[in-house]
Amino acid sequence: MRKYRWFIDFEREEKWLNDNLQKGYTLIAKNMFGIYHFVEMQNSMKIIRLDFQRIKSTHDLENYKSHFEEVGWKHIDGKKGNSFHYWIKEKDGNDKILSDKQSFNNVYAKLSSYYATLMLMLLIPIMFANQTIDPVPFILNPLKAINFTNLLSMNGFELVFFSTWSIGVMIFRVVPLWLLVYITFMWLKQYLKYKKVDKALILDKE
Incomplete structure (x- = not known):
């Protein structure tokens, strides 16, 4: 399933993605034109978070992803350069990327x-x-x-x-x-x- 949305506030975007997650639609990709790709999957015990990073090289991107994957996050989408990165993980009480x-x-x-x-x-x-x-x-x-x-x-x-x-x-x-x-x-x-x-x-x- 594909949905088109254009967000100005990334916190609202994050909330919208988690609302869809609770309805059984999990984000698997997003392109630069605001088209979100979802699959139907019951993931009520998971949560999606967004992070914005300036990443200059593939090596830096892999290090960035490894850092979060070590604590249970799975990278959904996000590229080199100035980009939002989309993460998903099981809820475990430590569910914030931007924690403070x-x-x-x-x-x-x-x-x-x-x-x-x-x-x-x-x-x-x-x-x-x-x-x-x-x-x-x-x-x-x-x-x-x-x-x-x-x-x-x-x-x-x-x-x-x-x-x-x-x-x-x-x-x-x-x-x-x-x-x-x-x-x-x-x-x-x-x-x-x-x-x-x-x-x-x-x-x-x-």
């Missing part, structure tokens, strides 16, 4: 840094694509990026070619802007959570 505030704080810090990097990377194509135009009018209406006046004077192959070209240019101009808005929201959300947990840690030390 400092662990959560580290994850939120990594996520906010990751999204900040993506924001900077997106600025390059945005500045290049929109250096001669004002992008504001077509952020909410992408069709304004197409010059329909010129298209109406064409026909045949010329119309098909320039229509396709105009749509491609529209996508190149608009999609990075939308992504920037979305990623900025993601960065702000993770950063605020990081600051909230960081403040709690400071108060605990006082």
